[in-house]
Amino acid sequence: MAMDAAMIERLIKESLPDAQVSIEDLRGDGDHYAAHVVSGAFRGKTRVQQHQMVYQALRGRMGNELHALALQTSIPDD
């Protein structure tokens, strides 16, 4: 059960078109990633809501095909 980084990025950008996504494959096994997502859509949202937006973009894959995605979200600097 693995998922490639480009797929993760594509799914996130489909839901959050302005997002800058950087993904690191932590172990090189296609199963443990760290992602940093920067999007203006996060403005005014709590951290939990921001992460939920990313999880929604991944459409149920998080916790299933995608075992480990360490997630960090932030809002772009003005």
Place this chain on the structure above:
Amino acid sequence: MDLTVQDRIRHEITEAPVVLFMKGTPVFPQCGFSAAVVQILSHMGVKFKGIDVLSDPSVRQGIKEFSSWPTIPQLYVKGEFVGGCDIIREMFDTGELKQLLEEKGVPVRA
């Protein structure tokens, strides 16, 4: 959605001021992400109730639906979902976790 499981979860998160849904127990965590949150709480001297989702598949699934959050662990303070491993780690690093716990009246070791 199974109402009884949801009701049970709603009850569990008010049973103690700090509740952690995790894989394994605070003494023997069965997953690195759960272990990391246990370590942070222990380091801060925060008393918490651990609920092992591996011992009950209905809670394991139910808690994800309850919070619209796809992963375990999940930390609740005074009945409110605070976050999973990444958020707790980030909040610990920035000092926000200590601040939140103190605001909610949970004793934290300095």
